[in-house]
Amino acid sequence: MIDVQDLVVSYGTATALDHLTLTVAKGEMVALLGPNGAGKSTLANTLAGLLEPASGTVSVGGRLALIPEGRQLFPDLSVADNLALGGWRSGLRDPSSVYDLLPRLAELSGRRAGVLSGGEQQMVAFGRALMSRPEALVVDELSLGLAPNVTADLAAHLAGLNRTQGLTVLLIEQNARLAFELCSRAYVLESGRLVTEGACAELADDPRVASAYLGGAIT
Ligand SMILES: Nc1ncnc2c1ncn2[C@@H]1O[C@H](COP(=O)(O)OP(=O)(O)OP(=O)(O)O)[C@@H](O)[C@H]1O
Numbered sequence: 001m002i003d004v005q006d007l008v009v010s011y012g013t014a015t016a017l018d019h020l021t022l023t024v025a026k027g028e029m030v031a032l033l034g035p036n037g038a039g040k041s042t043l044a045n046t047l048a049g050l051l052e053p054a055s056g057t058v059s060v061g062g063r064l065a066l067i068p069e070g071r072q073l074f075p076d077l078s079v080a081d082n083l084a085l086g087g088w089r090s091g092l093r094d095p096s097s098v099y100d101l102l103p104r105l106a107e108l109s110g111r112r113a114g115v116l117s118g119g120e121q122q123m124v125a126f127g128r129a130l131m132s133r134p135e136a137l138v139v140d141e142l143s144l145g146l147a148p149n150v151t152a153d154l155a156a157h158l159a160g161l162n163r164t165q166g167l168t169v170l171l172i173e174q175n176a177r178l179a180f181e182l183c184s185r186a187y188v189l190e191s192g193r194l195v196t197e198g199a200c201a202e203l204a205d206d207p208r209v210a211s212a213y214l215g216g217a218i219t
Pocket residue numbers: 011014015016034035036037038039040041042043069
């Protein structure tokens with residue numbers, strides 16, 4: 001579903017992604033880990049078509065939606081209008097399927113997005129992405145700034161959509177524990193380059209990954 005081959009993306013003379021190769025099969029849920037500045041958002045934005053590769057290829061085999069880092073809602077528009085914008089390209093006007101999944105959004109529908117809590121805003125960003133009827137979803141930092149129970153709630157929804165609808169997910173996360181719980185495979189990116197990849201169960205036992213992302217070995 002997502003096929004990235006030998007991708008180079010630069011900002012002027014600075015190379016943010018340096019010959020990155022990564023794939024996510026249809027129906028797979030794969031994590032991308034990496035420290036600040038590794039190039040994770042650059043990949044997300046390139047997959048979403050917001051950045052152009054300098055070289056290499058990016059191909060996406062179906063409708064892709066991005067939940068961007070920092071949510072990027074329209075703060076002066078209502079929740080309902082933010083959702084409607086998500087349905088602009090898919091033609092989905094009725095948000096009731098999103099309200100069925102995330103009933104809190106129905107309660108918040110008339111509120112201005114800018115006044116919502118971080119967790120509520122992330123829910124709107126999630127709902128807005130679903131309005132585009134995605135076959136693949138790139139989630140840039142699901143857990144950023146959220147309380148653990150809110151993160152767990154959204155993660156459960158994501159896992160449910162993957163399980164029941166075969167939604168393909170690329171989960172970009174700083175929280176490796178969460179990523180390893182949700183995903184089967186992971187890639188680790190540093191300074192724009194892939195440093196390791198593999199099954200989450202194996203990566204969790206890798207001392208380098210454990211010390212960098214898990215605060216020591218998992219017991
Ligand atoms: N618009 C930009 N102009 C110039 N450099 C940029 C721009 N956006 C990102 N960069 C640089 O590209 C590199 C990768 O940034 P990116 O935001 O992709 O990293 P990230 O892994 O998502 O980091 P974080 O976890 O902090 O969000 C960094 O060195 C960053 O400073």
